[in-house]
Amino acid sequence: MRTFKRILLVAGCLLLVAQIPFAVNRYRTARLATEIEELGKDRGPVPRLGFRDYKGVIHVHSFIGGHSTGTFEELIGAANQNGLDFVVMTEHVANDFDSAAKTLNERHGRAIWIGGNEVPTSDGDKFLVLDGFSDLSTLQFNSTDELLGETEGKRKLALVTYPESFRSWDADFDGIEVFSLHTNAKAMNPFLFLMDAVWSFGSYPELTMARHFRRPAENLDRFDKISGTRKISLFGGNDAHSNIGFHLFGDDANNKLFEIKYDRYGMIFRLMRTHVLIPENEELSRVTVLEALRRGRSFLGFDILGDSSGFTFHAENAEGARLVGTDSDVDAGSVLRVASPLPAKIVIFRNGDRVFESESVRSVEFKAREPGVYRVEAFLDSLGAPFDEMPWVITNPIYVGNPPALSAGVPKPTNQN
Ligand SMILES: [Zn+2]
Structure with missing residues (x-):
C-alpha cells in the first residue's frame, strides 16, 4: 500500500511539473494579447x-x-x-x-x-x-x-x-x-x-x-x-x-x-x-x-x-502606380514601394530569393534593377516567436521586366513535385 501511495505521489508530482510549460505559455499568450493591443495603437x-x-x-x-x-x-x-x-x-x-x-x-x-x-x-x-x-x-x-x-x-x-x-x-x-x-x-x-x-x-x-x-x-x-x-x-x-x-x-x-x-x-x-x-x-x-x-x-x-487594412506593395514608373497582380508589369529599374499601417519587418523576394530585408519600418523603397517576380512578406518581429518567422502579411507579386505571359498558351512548368 505504501508503494502504491508513493507511485501515486510521484505521478501526481510529475503531472504538476508537466503543466509548467503550458502555464508559461498561458502567461506568454496573455502578454502577446497586451502587446498586440499596444501595437494596434501605433497605426x-x-x-x-x-x-x-x-x-x-x-x-x-x-x-x-x-x-x-x-x-x-x-x-x-x-x-x-x-x-x-x-x-x-x-x-x-x-x-x-x-x-x-x-x-x-x-x-x-x-x-x-x-x-x-x-x-x-x-x-x-x-x-x-x-x-x-x-x-x-x-x-x-x-x-x-x-x-x-x-x-x-x-x-x-x-x-x-x-x-x-x-x-x-x-x-x-x-x-x-x-x-x-x-x-x-x-x-x-x-x-x-x-x-x-x-x-x-x-x-x-x-x-x-x-x-x-x-x-x-x-x-x-x-x-x-x-x-x-x-x-x-x-x-x-x-x-x-x-x-x-x-x-x-x-x-x-x-x-x-x-x-x-x-x-x-x-x-x-x-x-x-x-x-x-x-x-x-x-x-x-x-x-x-x-x-x-x-x-x-x-x-x-x-x-x-493587427489589422493589415491599408498595407500596400506597388511599383512606380512613368505611367504612375501599379499595384500587385497579374497586370502589374513594369520595366526593370522601376521603384517598388511598400507601406505598412504598423511598423513591420519587410522582406522582398525575387523569384523566391530574399533580396531585401528591413528593420521594423513603416515604408520601404526598393529599386528593382533585375527583371523577375517580386513579392513581399511582412513580419511583426516585435511580437517575438513564432511571429518573427510566421508572416503577418503575404502579398501577390509585381512582375518586373520581361514578365511571363498570363495563363494559357505559354510553356508550363514541369516536375514541380
Ligand atoms: Zn474545404
Missing part, C-alpha cells in the same frame, strides 16, 4: 493609390454542402461581428442540386456573399471554383484538364486548394491557396495543442491557435516557381467548417462539460483575411471582388496580430 497613415482595401474571407463551408454543421445565421453573425466586406463560400458540390446557388449569395448583413464550390477531379486534385455554375457538379468525375477547360470557357476562377495533396502542377489553374487554416490546425501536435488549450483557449482562443502557426514555406516555394513561368495568384483559405473540435465529457448534442470547437466561424474569420483592392471609383460588389481576385490584386493578412 500610421498609408498612401491612397486610387484603390480601396476591402477585407473578407475565402473558402467557407456551411451545412448546404455537407461536412459542416454551420448555419446561415451563424455565418452572417460571424461576418458582421468581424466587419467583413465579403465572404466567398465554397460549398462541396452536391449531385442533385446546385450548392453554390443554394448557399449565401448577394448581400446579407454588412457583407457581399459569393457562392462558389469546392470540386474534386478524377486526377485526385481539388479546386475552389469561383463563382459556381449549375452543371459544375457533373465535372467532379472529369480530369483536371477537362474541369479547367470548362472553367476557363465560362471565365470562372479555378484555384488550387489542399496544395499538399495536389498533383497536376503543370495544369492551367489561376491560383494557389498558399495558407490554409484548416490544414495548419490539423498539422498541430494534438497533445501540445490540447494542453495549451486547457490553459489558454478559454481566454485567448485565436491567439492560442495562432501561436501554433508556421510559415507555409513549401507552398510559397511552389508559388514562386510557377509564377516565374506564368502569372498566377496566391491567397489564403479559411476553410471554415465549424465542425472541428473535441469535448472531454458529455454527449454530441449538448451537456458538454469541457468543449473546444476550434473552428467556430467568428474565430476563424478573425485569424486571417484576404484583402482585395478595388478602384475607388467602383463599388464593392460580387463582380468587383471576383475581378480583384482574378487579377491577384489582393494580399493575405493574419489580422489577429
Whole structure:
C-alpha cells in the first residue's frame, strides 16, 4: 500500500511539473494579447493609390454542402461581428442540386456573399471554383484538364486548394491557396495543442491557435516557381467548417462539460483575411471582388496580430502606380514601394530569393534593377516567436521586366513535385 501511495505521489508530482510549460505559455499568450493591443495603437497613415482595401474571407463551408454543421445565421453573425466586406463560400458540390446557388449569395448583413464550390477531379486534385455554375457538379468525375477547360470557357476562377495533396502542377489553374487554416490546425501536435488549450483557449482562443502557426514555406516555394513561368495568384483559405473540435465529457448534442470547437466561424474569420483592392471609383460588389481576385490584386493578412487594412506593395514608373497582380508589369529599374499601417519587418523576394530585408519600418523603397517576380512578406518581429518567422502579411507579386505571359498558351512548368 505504501508503494502504491508513493507511485501515486510521484505521478501526481510529475503531472504538476508537466503543466509548467503550458502555464508559461498561458502567461506568454496573455502578454502577446497586451502587446498586440499596444501595437494596434501605433497605426500610421498609408498612401491612397486610387484603390480601396476591402477585407473578407475565402473558402467557407456551411451545412448546404455537407461536412459542416454551420448555419446561415451563424455565418452572417460571424461576418458582421468581424466587419467583413465579403465572404466567398465554397460549398462541396452536391449531385442533385446546385450548392453554390443554394448557399449565401448577394448581400446579407454588412457583407457581399459569393457562392462558389469546392470540386474534386478524377486526377485526385481539388479546386475552389469561383463563382459556381449549375452543371459544375457533373465535372467532379472529369480530369483536371477537362474541369479547367470548362472553367476557363465560362471565365470562372479555378484555384488550387489542399496544395499538399495536389498533383497536376503543370495544369492551367489561376491560383494557389498558399495558407490554409484548416490544414495548419490539423498539422498541430494534438497533445501540445490540447494542453495549451486547457490553459489558454478559454481566454485567448485565436491567439492560442495562432501561436501554433508556421510559415507555409513549401507552398510559397511552389508559388514562386510557377509564377516565374506564368502569372498566377496566391491567397489564403479559411476553410471554415465549424465542425472541428473535441469535448472531454458529455454527449454530441449538448451537456458538454469541457468543449473546444476550434473552428467556430467568428474565430476563424478573425485569424486571417484576404484583402482585395478595388478602384475607388467602383463599388464593392460580387463582380468587383471576383475581378480583384482574378487579377491577384489582393494580399493575405493574419489580422489577429493587427489589422493589415491599408498595407500596400506597388511599383512606380512613368505611367504612375501599379499595384500587385497579374497586370502589374513594369520595366526593370522601376521603384517598388511598400507601406505598412504598423511598423513591420519587410522582406522582398525575387523569384523566391530574399533580396531585401528591413528593420521594423513603416515604408520601404526598393529599386528593382533585375527583371523577375517580386513579392513581399511582412513580419511583426516585435511580437517575438513564432511571429518573427510566421508572416503577418503575404502579398501577390509585381512582375518586373520581361514578365511571363498570363495563363494559357505559354510553356508550363514541369516536375514541380
Ligand atoms: Zn474545404
